Amino acid sequence: MSCDTNRHYPEKPPAVYLFGTCLIDLFCPEAGMDTVRLLEREGIAVHFPAGQTCCGQPAYTSGFPDQARAVARSQLGLFPGPWPVVVPSGSCAGMMRHHYPKLFAGDPAQLAAAEALAERVFELSEFLLHVAKIQLQDSGRPATVALHTSCSARREMGTHRHARALLDQLPDVKLVTQEHEPECCGFGGTFSLKHPAISSAMAGDKIGALKESGAEAFVSADCGCMLNLNHTLQKRGDPFRGRHLATFLWQRTASVDEIDEIGKKTGEAP
């Protein structure tokens, strides 16, 4: 696992591809929509290749590399232009950036394509901070939040640093740090289904730490963690919730007009 501490960032592009991820597409589309809104406000056109489905990570981490490769291969050709590929999920971004080259190591033809794609993959917060060089104008009420990043987002993409820097741009947002901040929330994809007792103990501990931090909500750059924690909270009848970073940033920085324009929200957080 290698974190890109010395990554070279390109100039701000006129357009990007959005890789929406399977979880966001089906379960958290608002996070995807808010990603688009943030990018467009920066003057960046967003292309959403219709053929995209999933990065292949679920099969890859479950020990089904052939199936993962088949799905990954079907994604390789979807981004022909020179634009960056923005992924509003650290773990999917990490999959495409760090694991695609391993997945195609035995297939020279695909490997070149996988490596070229990996080079252009950016996790959302990294892209906003270092490529779009976004300057956020906070218009929200004072709020205290904690940040939870997924483990692969942290270790493979450095998301905790990027997200923190973005939140620091918001003067009325107080960012608090929970105990055991870098520790996993217990999601782990199919781990949460295979080892529910361990997974729920980890989720419970994470929730306890987040609440004890004094935060009124948490922010995450990954839908996997967010779904794990929010659905655990909902089962417990606890109103504490997490929001995707894109949604949080958008809601705090959108003007009243912008929000009116969006109109009826279609996504529902649990």
Added chain:
Amino acid sequence: MNARERQSAPAAQFGQRAAAAVADAHLRKSFRGAMDFLIARRAAQFPDAGALERQRALAEQIRQYSLARLPDLLEQLERKLTENGIRVHWAEDAGEANAIIVGIARRHAAKRVVKGKSMVSEEVGLNHALEAAGIEALESDMGEYIVQLDGEKPSHIIMPAIHKTKEQIARLFAEKVPGARYTESVDELIGIGRAVLREKFMRAEIGLSGVNFAVAETGTLCLVENEGNGRMCTTVPEVHIAITGIEKVVEKLEHVPPLFGLLTRSATGQATTTYLNLISGPRKPGEKDGRNAELDGPKEVHLVLVDNGRTQAYADRQLRATLQCIRCGACMNHCPVYTRIGGHAYGTTYPGPIGEIVSPHLIGLAATHALPTASTLCGACGEVCPVKIPIPDLLIRLRGEAQHDARPGHAPLVGQGAARSALMDFVWAGWAALYTRPALYRAFAWLATRFRALTPPVQPGWTASRTPLKPAARTLREQLLERGERN
């Protein structure tokens, strides 16, 4: 399942044991506290991230270099040790290792073996074998002594009794140590233990130890320890038997300090241990006389080099990295799963992330295939591993090997495909069919969103502690299409 049952059940029942351990609030609290302590101690030793990275890169190189030359280095080691008067034995498996050691003990008509800490002796079940042969095995490491006294197994490779509280040890000593009174004073408890342990060295005919590094060029066995019991075991009895895995060899003495420095700091957060024993042979004629008591030592020194499945890992380019391990335990200290369930739940000699990647080679995938799944792949282990073993990648690989036949050109692992399930093959084939066909996926997503009210209220594994996952009213792609987005 009580604590005792939890540690004696085979690795195959991992899920049940883990669930029982998680439900044990006391155990969770004590492991969390102990791991937090060790994490903080380690962190304090590595204030400079850049320096740490350079040291890890060097340690990784040393271990990879040693493994690349393993057959040659083992030959060289045997030659050098023999020259130094140390007898070398090769054990292909646990049974052979035990037979060799029991044989040596019998030749000396030994009744008692005093043992320093050795995970390889745990791995081969040596205490059992000795007892079966009517030979008493006396653990002399404080932690090992405590777990032995209570009829348990170690729950951590560095701190075997870390699962026990001061109160539990107090009760144990009061019950089992003749003449000991109940006390919760840690100093007094250590005093009681020490008194018993000291006695053992005087009574044992054979001392047994592990080895941290075996230096091929000089024929030196390095033993890292804190309590001085390792030195006692290797010097007081007339016979010293060292036992270790074949992967522990390094070429040169100068390869030891970088590994040693990372081992102690990663393991216990110590800049160095109290003892670093360099053993280079039995005592020479004339060394043991009244004047020169310092220069005494055993009359006979043996080294048992154990394979026990290591060559299986060695034979595979990727899995070979498993053998880089220097057994520091940092991966388990930082593992959120180990922290929740403790060491006994794994049911194997080596728990935690290192156990998950090494146990399949030692005892086969049939008994251990659940272990590589006991990870969220969070990467904490790989991040702290001082020799940079890519543990998450190896976990993913082993998950695959457990569910499929060997890939063409690869020899099957022991227990290859043991977790194969027609259901999972079907699920993932279906998954791939869906996600490689965008039109099919769109149809699926359309249905899932339109019929979201029919989302199953019980989703196995998920809804035990969570509300059901329910598709949104409209997918992202539909919402973008509505907005007039076109590719």
